[in-house]
Amino acid sequence: MALQHLTTVIRPCASSPIASEWILAACKRQQSTFRRTRKAFKIKPDPSFAPTKTEARDHIIFNPPSSLPNVYHTPSKFLPPNDPRRAAHAFASTTNLASGTSTATQTTIAVEPKRNVRLPKALHVSTKAYNVTPEQVEEIRKLRTEDPIYWTRVRLAEKFNCSSFFIGLCAKSKIAGERQAASLEAIKARWGRKRTEAREERAERGKLWEYTSSMAAIEALYIFDEHNNLIVSHKYISTATPASIILALYLAHPAPRPSLLYLPTLSPPSIVHSTVQDNLLFLSPSSQDTEPLAVLEFLHRVADALEEFVGSPLLAAKITANYDIVAQVVGEIADGGMPCQSEANALRDVVETGPGVLNNLLGNLGIQGSAPSLSSGPSMLQHPQLQSLSSQGSAVPWRRSNVRHTSNEMYVDIVEEINAILAPSGRPLSGFANGSIAFTSKVSGVPDLLLTLSTGGKGAGMGNRGQQLRTVMEHVVFHPCVRLSRWKSEGVMSFVPPDGRFMLCGYEVDLLGPDIPLTTSKPARQLNLPVNVEITTSLGQSGNEFEVRVLAPSLSGKSAAQASLQSHMGSRPGNFRTGSSGDSKSPAVDKLAVRVPIPARVRNVSELRASTGEAHWSPVEGYVEWRLTSKDIGPSATLRCTLQGPLSDEDDAGNGTVLNSMTSTQYEYDEDESYQTSAQDVKSPVTEPQIPRAERYRMLMPTAALLSFSTKGWLASGLKVESLLLDHKSSRGVGADVKPYKGVKYLTVSRDGVEARC
Known part of the structure; x- marks a missing residue:
């Protein structure tokens, strides 16, 4: 009865809200990936774990903690072996058990254990037998040397009652090794081209990637939004450093922060790998000696996989709204810290998407989710078939299985x-x-x-x-x-x-x-760009103007690219043209722009005269930008600009600078002089050296022009x-x-x- 009552007590109640959570925890135990957990969800629990209808629904579970031992439990623990009190305690315990009477104090006295009592037999008994003598070892080596073909390791092991591994240790035969190597080479010679290439690629990629135990050090993945709020936290090992500590130490480093940041204050010291994509911060700590490029590549693969499932660009709202899918992706892309599935096609076979992901998982446990709609019947009938197909996986890791397209x-x-x-x-x-x-x-x-x-x-x-x-x-x-x-x-x-x-x-x-x-004595190979740019400075009467010229000549047939196009198409390709569409026969130039950086001392660019297109001066960024559309691009186009430098004594009556539309004059002073001075001691304003105006404008001229363009149909x-x-x-x-x-x-x-x- 006591055992029956105990079984009833520890069973969960049918109406208890923790019943489903208890079953869920039991299914998730000892599972390392979300994929295995999802398979475990489909296993129905044993009937003995579910409550019966005849059992009462209200139970009290009483499980008191274990108490510390005291003198009443072990009264003779510290007594000498010949102490008479040992016999007294043993006699009192035997008397109480025989009479069936006891008191509150006597019931706590334990019976003295019997000495010299043999323990029960062990379940698995292993006795070590060293049955090979040194003389037998010499005989093994002799037989192995005389005829290694007949006396193989298996035959010698059977004769001397030992393992074949021991035979290989004490009598290694070079002839047998060469014979085995020749047999393997003969097998490899019968391989086809595909199998040979597959084995060679496996060996090559194994050297490059080096999947060793030390590289299974992707301890955790943390994703933060633009406000440094944690939106995704996934730990692949239990000893990973918390996200709050990693973020605080990462932000304490001055910007710009490198992709690898060493944190010696952590215990143990760790390296934080980081990358930023779409204003989202990806962090991964590592306390082991790992390959940094492998971890950084893993972070980029995670970002690409999330873009594949939630869409681009990556936003914090998208990730939080699709957390069920994000959790599957993060759990499948690495197993125990080892990257395993990073291809989007492979992830689509194992990651469930759609509106009813959580309902499908919880429905296999018998936990009620949202009420099913009338139209969910056929889809639920088809779901197990789709799962069975996708669970088989694909023979090609980077390609999903059962690909079907209406048009190839x-x-x-x-x-x-x-x-x-x-x-x-x-x-x-x-x-x-x-x-x-x-x-x-x-x-x-x-x-x-x-x-x-x-x-x-x-x-x-x-x-x-x-x-x-x-x-x-x-x-x-x-x-x-x-x-x-x-x-x-x-x-x-x-x-x-x-x-x-x-x-x-x-x-x-x-x-x-x-x-x-390396010298200018020999002519250099020309780039044969579809668009060229030239810049000329110190123009005009005062030397304060510069001109930018854009040339779009047609390429001659001497270039390698044109020779390639001509040889493979059978006809000479046409000239470069303007437009949004182009092909290899008639390449098109589009999105043409010229940016001219202006020195910081330039006060203003007063005039911008462009023969075509639109030009504007950005004083904040410090450059002149000239944009030409496809309609504006011709054989040549020019842009002429006039610069205005800082005010000088030749430009204005007063000598000073302009600040908030006010002219301020600079004077030299001495801190050691008194506050009040005579009129004779007043120093004159500081004047700049008398430099010719053309020379001063030459110092304000730009030094380069940056060209941007897009050409379709040409490489x-x-x-x-x-x-x-x-x-x-x-x-x-x-x-x-x-x-x-x-x-x-x-x-x-x-x-x-x-x-x-x-």
């Missing part, structure tokens, strides 16, 4: 950003282009694609296509889907793309080449997409008659990247 399309967008410096003579001093290849895949199934690029004549004579491309494209970085072995050997990009838009490749191009002359590097093929044999789920639509776009931009000095 593929788009390649190559974007390059120019950064160049031109001398006053027009000679290029430096020229670089940072490029990126964005790929959009909307193909059903699992397609296997092959992208081939051409250099347009650059790198000729450098070997095969791969060597030529590596000569032009420097510091190349790829998406994990690209097979590196094909790129190194053949110079092509073979990959299974993720579904949707992603960044396939990033690179850098030296527009002047490695053989740029500064001369790269071009030669072909984009779909390998039907290697693809899965793609019909033989499927011919996706293909589109290619080229775009070259300059965001104040072309600097023309004067």
Whole structure:
């Protein structure tokens, strides 16, 4: 009865509000990721945990804490072994038990335990047996040396009754090792191209990423809004430093704050990794020796994943309104501090989205959520099928499973950003282009694609296509889907793309080449930009004017980019034109702007005379900006500006400066002199040296002009997409008659990247 009553007491009540919470905590115990927790939610609890209908609904659970031992519990604990009081206590306890009578004091006296009583037998008994003698070890080595083919480790272990691991330690055979290595090489020789490339890429990426136990040190993720309020806090390990302490120490560092900040005052000392995106602050502390770039890349992947699910730009209101989805993303993107799923396609297979995420999770536990609507019946019937499909996962980590599209399309967008410096003579001093290849895949199934690029004549004579491309494209970085072995050997990009838009490749191009002359005696290679800018200073009668000229000449067929376009299209490309749309045959120049930084001593730019476009002077920012629309761009355009320097004795009657529309005069004084002085001791105002006006205006002239533009249909590097093929044999789920639509776009931009000095 006592055991039955105890079972009744510890069972939760059906009407108790903590029943569901208790079951939820039991399911979540020992779970490290939200995915495993969601699977545990689907398991129905054992019937013994649920209350029965016949049991009473009101119970009192009494669980008093354990008390400290006292002299009544152990009366003979500190008595000597031969003390007569030990026998007295034992006799009193035996008498009370035999008579069945007891008092309040006597019931607390425990029976003296019997001595020399054997403990019960152990459940798992292990006895160590050293049954191999030194003589047997010598015999093992002798047999292993004489015939290693017959006397293998398994046979020797069976003969001498020991483990094969021990045989390998005491008698290692070099011949057997070489034989085993040859057997493995024979197996590898039978591998196909795909398996060989997969194993090579696995080894290569393992060296780059180095997933070791020490790198599982992403301890926590904290996200703060623009007012430094904590909106997301997720700890991957229990010993992570709290967010309040990390934020206080981070803000105590003077701005600008670096991406890596060492905090020696913490225990243990930690490094805080930080990044800012859309005014949201991402922090991740680490108290172990980790790879900083890996943690920073993890923060960027988290931001990209959140943009994928809640939309761009990232706002604090979006994150708080979709916290159920954010919690799933943060829980799935790392497991116990180890980044595991960072691709958007893989996350979409495991992250549930929609209005009824929490209701679906709580409904599997029998907890009532919101009242279901009449239209929720069919969707609830289809939900388990979708879950079963998504739970299987995809064989390709970066591509979601069961991709279906009504129309199959593929788009390649190559974007390059120019950064160049031109001398006053027009000679290029430096020229670089940072490029990126964005790929959009909307193909059903699992397609296997092959992208081939051409250099347009650059790198000729450098070997095969791969060597030529590596000569032009420097510091190349790829998406994990690209097979590196094909790129190194053949110079092509073979990959299974993720579904949707992603960044396939990033690179850098030296527009002047490695053989740029260091002296002016040899002519330098021209950049052949679609738009050039020239600036001339110290013009006008007083020398206080400067002129900016924009030239948009048509490129000749001598450039590498034009040669590439001409060779692959069969006809000479047309001149650059203006407009919002352009192609490789007729590139279009748009969004043309010139910014001229003005020295801080310039008081005003009184006149701005532009032949076309709009120009304005920003005294706060300190520059003159000239914008030309697509309609205003012609063969040439000019802008002439007049500067006004600080007031001088030649410009005004008084000698002073202007402050709040008032003229103030500066006098020199001596602190040691008396307050009242005679009229003869008054010093004259300080006057500037008598410098010619033209020379003073020359010191106020700008030193450079920054050019910005956008060109569609042209690349500064001369790269071009030669072909984009779909390998039907290697693809899965793609019909033989499927011919996706293909589109290619080229775009070259300059965001104040072309600097023309004067």
